Amino acid sequence: MAMLEIEHLNTYYGHIHALRDVSITVEKGEIVTMIGANGAGKSTMLKTTSGLLRPRTGTIQLEGEELTRLAPHTIVTKGVVQVPEGRRIFGQLTVMENLDMGAFTCRDGGRIQKNLDRVFDLFPRLKERSKQVAGTLSGGEQQMLAMGRALMAEPRLLLLDEPSMGLAPVLVDSIFDTISRLNNAGTTILLVEQNARMALQVASRGYVLQTGQIVLSDSAENLASNEMVRRAYLGE
Amino acid sequence: MFQRWKESITPTDVVMWMIGGSLMLMVIWGSVATLAAGKYTGRHWIDFLIFGLAQGSIYALIATGYTMVYGVLKMINFAHGEVFMSGPFTAYFVADAMYRTDFLDTHPFIALAVVFIVAMAVSTMIAYFLEKIAYRPLRGAPRLIPLITAIGASFFLQYMFRGLYGSNFQAYPVFKIFEGSWMIFGIRILKFQVVVIVAAIVLMVALYSFIMLTRVGKAIRAVSEDKEASSLMGINVDAMVSTTFVIGGMAAGAAGVLYALMFKQVHFFMGFIPGIKAFTAAVLGGIGNIPGAMLGGIFLGLIESVGPSLFLDGLGIVAPYQLKDAIAFTMLVLVLIFRPTGIMGERLAVKKA
Numbered sequence: 001m002a003m004l005e006i007e008h009l010n011t012y013y014g015h016i017h018a019l020r021d022v023s024i025t026v027e028k029g030e031i032v033t034m035i036g037a038n039g040a041g042k043s044t045m046l047k048t049t050s051g052l053l054r055p056r057t058g059t060i061q062l063e064g065e066e067l068t069r070l071a072p073h074t075i076v077t078k079g080v081v082q083v084p085e086g087r088r089i090f091g092q093l094t095v096m097e098n099l100d101m102g103a104f105t106c107r108d109g110g111r112i113q114k115n116l117d118r119v120f121d122l123f124p125r126l127k128e129r130s131k132q133v134a135g136t137l138s139g140g141e142q143q144m145l146a147m148g149r150a151l152m153a154e155p156r157l158l159l160l161d162e163p164s165m166g167l168a169p170v171l172v173d174s175i176f177d178t179i180s181r182l183n184n185a186g187t188t189i190l191l192v193e194q195n196a197r198m199a200l201q202v203a204s205r206g207y208v209l210q211t212g213q214i215v216l217s218d219s220a221e222n223l224a225s226n227e228m229v230r231r232a233y234l235g236e
Numbered sequence: 237m238f239q240r241w242k243e244s245i246t247p248t249d250v251v252m253w254m255i256g257g258s259l260m261l262m263v264i265w266g267s268v269a270t271l272a273a274g275k276y277t278g279r280h281w282i283d284f285l286i287f288g289l290a291q292g293s294i295y296a297l298i299a300t301g302y303t304m305v306y307g308v309l310k311m312i313n314f315a316h317g318e319v320f321m322s323g324p325f326t327a328y329f330v331a332d333a334m335y336r337t338d339f340l341d342t343h344p345f346i347a348l349a350v351v352f353i354v355a356m357a358v359s360t361m362i363a364y365f366l367e368k369i370a371y372r373p374l375r376g377a378p379r380l381i382p383l384i385t386a387i388g389a390s391f392f393l394q395y396m397f398r399g400l401y402g403s404n405f406q407a408y409p410v411f412k413i414f415e416g417s418w419m420i421f422g423i424r425i426l427k428f429q430v431v432v433i434v435a436a437i438v439l440m441v442a443l444y445s446f447i448m449l450t451r452v453g454k455a456i457r458a459v460s461e462d463k464e465a466s467s468l469m470g471i472n473v474d475a476m477v478s479t480t481f482v483i484g485g486m487a488a489g490a491a492g493v494l495y496a497l498m499f500k501q502v503h504f505f506m507g508f509i510p511g512i513k514a515f516t517a518a519v520l521g522g523i524g525n526i527p528g529a530m531l532g533g534i535f536l537g538l539i540e541s542v543g544p545s546l547f548l549d550g551l552g553i554v555a556p557y558q559l560k561d562a563i564a565f566t567m568l569v570l571v572l573i574f575r576p577t578g579i580m581g582e583r584l585a586v587k588k589a
């Protein structure tokens with residue numbers, strides 16, 4: 001059974017038909033990427049999956065369990081955790097308090113500590129800054145915090161919305177490196193990106209989204225060598 | 237630099253600064269004249285200060301409710317004064333029954349605890365249902381709409397309690413153990429004022445610790461910053477909004493009992509003025525900022541108590557004490573004009589950047 005199975009999803013903003021009959025599958029253990037230009041509907045897709053937006057029609061299932069129309073905070077408890085576009089960390093809370101919020105659904109102190117050790121292991125920088133107010137972190141550190149915060153919620157499926165946006169090239173490499181490491185450690189990932197080049201390097205499969213519709217779906221290698229993808233998304 | 241600054245000054249600014257400046261001058265002039273006249277002794281000033289502190293800590297407790305609700309919903313809950321009224325007004329009937337059966341005099345501490353529990357429970361319930369029934373359906377509506385609803389809810393609650401309990405002033409039974417005064421550091425202080433100040437401080441410390449240290453308190457702060465991101469962390473935003481109203485309601489109910497201890501009467505309209513004063517305090521402290529609201533409340537209480545004698549007496553105004561509300565609202569207007577972010581607002585703005 002697929003980790004995530006989305007079928008015939010249609011999401012609207014008032015009269016704007018933002019997702020048109022989108023169907024995607026993410027298998028357990030995969031990194032799947034969804035690439036598309038600005039405004040294609042990538043964020044809409046993740047928001048619908050997380051329950052922030054209600055689809056008009058269609059279904060979303062996590063390992064066969066129905067997620068469609070559940071409240072966002074309930075979907076988190078099922079193991080679907082999103083790192084939203086633009087990081088959205090709590091700027092007035094400390095780094096540690098942000099991580100506490102990631103662990104909000106977990107009431108087991110021992111497990112929280114274990115997850116915290118793992119996050120600090122992955123991002124030693126966050127440990128150094130744990131008492132600092134998060135709004136004072138640099139962009140790269142904020143992205144680390146946003147990911148660390150999501151990991152505190154023990155995701156089975158991690159949804160990443162443009163994690164490389166606005167980061168310097170060195171940091172972009174390190175974020176994608178982290179994504180691979182998380183996946184190797186067993187987290188299934190759905191990665192939404194405008195940076196198609198990097199996304200297709202770490203992902204095994206990909207979808208191309210254009211004005212709310214899936215126009216291509218293939219293995220990452222095939223997509224990277226696809227003529228249309230090369231022209232439109234890899235700038236070749 | 238200077239050039240740019242000069243260009244950004246409008247004629248309105250000049251008028252505003254002139255008004256501000258002349259008020260400032262009046263305050264200084266009045267204070268100097270009052271002190272020179274020597275009509276009030278040190279003893280008087282100490283009395284004013286302690287009364288102001290007691291009154292101010294009541295404002296402070298109410299103000300936390302305004303500021304926390306503003307934090308999570310970005311709206312001013314103008315019915316908060318009625319939340320404050322509902323508790324002690326209901327508890328009055330319990331207190332009165334205990335007074336008639338002599339229980340109040342034989343077991344004053346148990347009786348006081350009962351009054352607190354009843355008042356806080358009623359205020360909390362009113363706050364909880366107010367949010368659930370009146371405000372929740374309007375979540376996401378333009379900001380003016382919940383504001384108008386709040387004003388409507390305020391009238392609704394006033395007249396509901398008037399209908400329930402009548403329109404008379406009810407004299408709160410007096411706790412004999414809190415009558416008289418204590419000598420503290422060689423200063424004679426009325427006992428009930430000490431009780432009010434100490435109780436308010438204990439409650440404020442408890443409330444602040446809850447918000448800063450507990451899991452739910454942190455979640456409330458997270459929701460204040462970003463509802464969507466909070467829900468992506470598994471936080472039930474609606475539950476946190478409800479919790480915020482519950483905490484604000486508890487604080488307001490307790491403040492209401494302290495108010496009844498101090499002024500010894502209750503009435504369906506009693507929430508109106510303290511409500512606006514506490515709103516002023518919350519704005520003074522920078523709306524959304526909890527310690528700011530507490531300090532703003534205490535500051536307002538002190539200014540109101542010391543101000544009339546200090547600023548106005550020297551100007552030859554008769555019975556200046558009747559002008560204490562004018563002082564409070566002048567401050568509200570001045571703060572809104574000159575420092576809309578409040579006295580502590582700067583830090584907040586820096587933190588947000």
Ligand SMILES: Nc1ncnc2c1ncn2[C@@H]1O[C@H](COP(=O)(O)OP(=O)(O)O)[C@@H](O)[C@H]1O
Nearest residue numbers: 013016018036037038039040041042043044045
């Ligand atoms: N809150 C909104 N209200 C109305 N239209 C929106 C809203 N958010 C996004 N859209 C529209 O939906 C489309 C998809 O947006 P989005 O999912 O943010 O794209 P992407 O993440 O791929 O850049 C765009 O045309 C955008 O203008």
Ligand SMILES: [Mg+2]
Nearest residue numbers: 042043044085
């Ligand atoms: Mg987007």
